[in-house]
Amino acid sequence: MQADFILHNCANVIAIYPGSFDPITLGHLDIIERGCRLFEQVIVAVLRNPNKTPLFTVQERIAQIRQATMHLSNVEVDGFHGLTVNYAQMRQAQVLIRGLRALSDFEVELQMAHTNKTLSNQIETVFLATSNEYSFLSSSQVKEIARFGGSIDHLVPPHVAIEIYRCHAKKPT
Numbered sequence: 001m002q003a004d005f006i007l008h009n010c011a012n013v014i015a016i017y018p019g020s021f022d023p024i025t026l027g028h029l030d031i032i033e034r035g036c037r038l039f040e041q042v043i044v045a046v047l048r049n050p051n052k053t054p055l056f057t058v059q060e061r062i063a064q065i066r067q068a069t070m071h072l073s074n075v076e077v078d079g080f081h082g083l084t085v086n087y088a089q090m091r092q093a094q095v096l097i098r099g100l101r102a103l104s105d106f107e108v109e110l111q112m113a114h115t116n117k118t119l120s121n122q123i124e125t126v127f128l129a130t131s132n133e134y135s136f137l138s139s140s141q142v143k144e145i146a147r148f149g150g151s152i153d154h155l156v157p158p159h160v161a162i163e164i165y166r167c168h169a170k171k172p173t
Helices: 002-009 026-038 058-068 084-090 103-119 139-147 158-170
Strands: 014-019 041-047 075-080 095-100 124-129
Touching: 014 026, 014 084, 026 041, 026 095, 026 124, 041 058, 041 084, 058 075, 058 158, 084 095, 084 103, 095 103, 103 124, 139 158
Parallel strands: 014 041, 014 095, 041 075, 095 124
Antiparallel strands: none
16 A cells, blocks of 8 residues: 555656766666656666776667666657766656665765755655665676676666677777
C-alpha cells in the first residue's frame, strides 16, 4: 500500500540523471531503467565536464545513450553544461537521480546533494543503490580495460563496445 502511494505520487515527476557517461555502462543503464519505473520521465543529461578528457564527444555519447535506451518510452537524452540544478530547473524537473556503488560514492554524492539543496530547495536527490552485478563498474575502468586490450563486452551495451574497440584500434599503444 505504501509503495503504491509513493509510485502514485511520482507519476508526474520529471527526474534528471546527470553524468558524463563516457562511456555509458550497463550499470548506468540499470539505473536508467529503474528510474523509468519510478518516474514519469527520466532525462539522461550528458554533462560537458571540463575536468575530464572524454573518449567520446557529447554528441557521440548522446547517440550511444539514445540507442541503448530505445526500449524505454519515458527517456529523453540531452546534453548540458553548467550547474545540474540550473539545468533541472530549466527542464522543470523535481528530482535528481544518483547511483551509488559503494560507501565512498555515498560520501561524495551526499555532499553534492546538500550543496544542490542550498542552490534549490525545490529539487530532491534520489539515490539508487547499484545492482550487485554492477557495484564494481565505472566508465574509467571500462576505458582502462579496453586500452589494455581486455574484453568489455560484459560491461557496456554492444554498440558502445564496438565504438570503444574502434577508438583503441586507432590509437598507438
